[in-house]
Amino acid sequence: MKNTSSSDAHQPACGCCGARDAAPPPRRGFFASAAAVVLGAAALAGPVAVGLVAFLNPLRQKKQAGKLVRVATLDALPADGTPRKFPVIADRTDAWTLYKDVPIGSVFLRLVEPNRVEALSVVCPHAGCFIAYDAAARDFVCPCHAAHFDLDGRRTDQDSKSPRDMDSLPGVEIRGAEIWVQYETFRTGIAEKVVQS
């Protein structure tokens, strides 16, 4: 007579030959599945945590301030190349708080060709005062220490207090009749032009 174990006795038998399924014991399958779930979750936890921190990091959000911003329209600029000062309105992140559509700075825009615009930062490279445009002299002047710059932003005095020329903003795009600028600020007091934010 054939010897049948108690676990085999619970397996369904084939109707024609009486053979029983050789499936693994259910308890072992459960532990294997649970271990796979735990290991999978552990493998995903690291990358997810890193991604979350990167997404919430205020420094990352501040960098987004460097994206292109609509500043003015072409018809707002004099055809003779006279510069005009415009505020830059964009979102600003302060630590963990996002402020929508607030002034984040100003730029001088100047039409240098019919469809080409030059943008200069209004911030003096010496100590950060705001540069003004002197319409009578047709140049830029810093009111703090009297540094002068020509319309292209180059220093015009031999003993200028400014360690470099005015900072140009290279990210300028003409989209139809609109002027878009990538607004950036630069470190002051040094000869090199180094992006600050």
Ligand code: FES
């Ligand atoms: S801050 Fe402009 S010359 Fe000193």
